[in-house]
Amino acid sequence: MFCSLNETTSGGGMVVWTDKGFTLCFFDTFTTSILFGFILIFGLIQFIFYKRYGFKIEKEYIDASVLYSLQVILTVLLACEPILLYATETTAFGKTKLPGYTIFRFILRTIAWLFSLIILRIERTKTMPTAQTRGHGLTILSFWCIAVLIELFALISYSSPLWFFQPIIRHDSPIEEIHLVRFGYWIFRLLATISVFCIGIRAPGVPRRRYAVMLNRSQSQVEEDISKESVWSKFFRHSSILAPCIWPRGHFKLQLNIFICVLIVLTGRLLSLEIPRYTKLITDELIQSSNGTTDTFLNLGARLRSPETWPWRLVIILMVLRLIQGAGSFNSGILELLRSTLWTKVDQYTTRTLKLRVFTHLHDLSLAWHLKKKTGEIISIVDRGTDSLDSILNYILFNIFPTIADISIAVVYLIITFNIWFGIIVFGTMLLYLSVTIFVTEWRTKFKKQVNKLNNEMKASVVDSLINFETVKYYGAEKYEVEQYRETIEKYQKAEWTNQLSLQLLNFIQAILITVGLTVGSLYCAWLVSVKHELTVGDYVLFGAYVIQLYGPLNFFGTYYRLIQQAFVDMENMLDLLDIKPDVQDSPFAKDLVINNGMIEFDNVCFHYQNERQILKNVSFSILPGQTLAIVGPSGAGKSTIVRLLFRFYDVQSGSIKIDGTDISVVTQNSLRRSIGVVPQDTVLFNKNILYNIRYGRVTATDREVENAARTAEMHDRINTFPEGYKTIVGERGLKLSGGEKQRVAIARTLLKAPAIVLLDEATSALDTHTERQIQSALQTVCDGRTTLIVAHRLSTISHADVIIVLKEGEVVERGSHDELLTKIDGVYASMWKQQSTSYTNADKPTTISDDSADGQVFAPTNQSHHHHH
Known part of the structure; x- marks a missing residue:
């Protein structure tokens, strides 16, 4: 017998409350199930994550601790306590036949505490790839907290004579030794769990040094390890970013919507109990009306039409409840429709806020990052990542949480209504189902990641091909592009097939577990009805209806978990995106740039994109207010790099760039770029x-x-x-x-x-000479009265500049006005001018360089091209 006789109802069910307190059978069964279920589910998840993503900490960084040793000793004693108590009661007090719940208690509690010891040990010797360890994880802390609450929960039965409190406190009757023993064990458990929890808050066994130091790894290895960090860890690590997207701070109406939606979910849990109960009542009513007769179905129908035996009120109530809750698993009830309507606004807020956050982050990233990324791939990452947060919230709040709540309520309800074995069957099926689902889904994650990766590549190849439409046409490469696209599709579909195969395997295992659990429960219930006569047919209908109603969502629990995993995988790339830090950032004390004159100074500026090649070498020059300075030089000399540095797309490695005496690295990027055109x-x-x-x-x-x-x-x-x-x-x-x-x-x-400053970066180099000549006057208008920096390839467009500097291999080799530089016959500028002038002359006729033009500037190549065409 699972419970003692005075703790069992006449129908075989478990008594929950009697004589001013809980029965020991219910208390030990319920609390043990909670403790064991929690550490099994969440501890298993943490164990898998540490096994997959964790890294062993070097022994020299694990400090010895007396408190940690005490924590381990207390945990071992708490694991041994159920066994010692069981042994004490069976030997010292001669109780050879103890109720089944005592065996249930000592087995599951021992396993729970030993499993917690494993988690404790893992957190001491391994670490996840995060920036900083911060004590124990949420799982083990919650487990200890639950253990403390369970012992305090016993005080509710303080006034019950069935417990050990009153017999010890009262002195009007002899104290039984067994009460003293149980009281002593309870005191030990209370003090031990409080001690373990308090020590756990301090976490003396968890190293607090930086992750990279504890693993003795190089920075590149650390970055590689962080790339292997689990999606769940990334999600919680980004909680400060995601929280404002989830909770609508400052939006009272949306907060009220969330509150009402939670109430609707809780109401639905109550209805899930009432619908099977009314089904039972109707069944018993109908069975009773036909009791003792073998009438045909038609005669039975005539009986049911009589007011005395026709349970029409119960039927109407049942149908109304079904209408409110929603028939079957289609979530089409009034509650669901109301919840869906209210939640839509919250969904929209979440999507809008997160998309704006990611979009802002993308614009904050450096130019170098954007030049290396494909636009189509980024769009795909952002779209899937932002949509996944909505999916996660919906699945957890309105699918996972209600399912777990239904299962927990079901276990307690079946134990109270029938007996403990029904609770064990449902609870055991649930634990096995969830454990297998979590394990297999974690195994399947790698297949989904591969599918996502190939999907990104497939979309990126399409976008890249269409963006370069003209280039494809120029080279007649349509067939080549189609073939490339076909290969990416085939790779994607192969990975997708593997992913689907693993999904079908999981579905098959889940179906087997559900069927076995339902079969065992139904057979046992039918046995109690037909053989033992302890339950009625209505009870069988109640059990069947309730379990099918329960296993329906449980069957979808695997789907929800898979969808959440998929959503987390989809979110992973977006979280990686949010992890990227801009190469150029405003300093915490940056102020807005205020331009009074517009003087620009480059002082010994050195810069490189890659360490192997220096682009600029100690470049120094000044542009006076309102002055025009031109930079020329061969390709790759670093001309456009100077423009990018002035616009602060990059920061210099050494030297400085100043505007009106203020270093641009100490002003806000926004104010700097507002001042430059x-x-x-x-x-x-x-x-x-x-x-x-x-x-x-x-x-x-x-x-x-x-x-x-x-x-x-x-x-x-x-x-x-x-x-x-x-x-x-x-x-x-x-x-x-x-x-x-x-x-x-x-x-x-x-x-x-x-703007106060104008940059012309090869502004006319892509134009023909005729168009270039027409645009020069417009460019001159832009530059009038402004400090101007011109980067040019065609020397004819910059001959009017006040100062020209010549760059070669990242160094300033010449500077001066156009006329001054032409006097240096063997100079770089004079050679470039001669070369460009000659390229526009007639091959058979020497040409002279003319200075006449519509706007008074020198357009030697343009004028000579006229003779060339003649």
């Missing part, structure tokens, strides 16, 4: 209308201001020739406009920005 070599426009693209220079500008800027850039009349004028869509990257038109839009945009 750039006309790049290849102007990339947004796939929107011309008005939007020009206004991008200053988003608060009026339509009139935009038109004035376009007019100054000599683009206004051209825009008016388009059918839709300023509303004309420019196409992907501005491909619907010619090169000259795009540059004029960029010039208008810079004019609208009205």
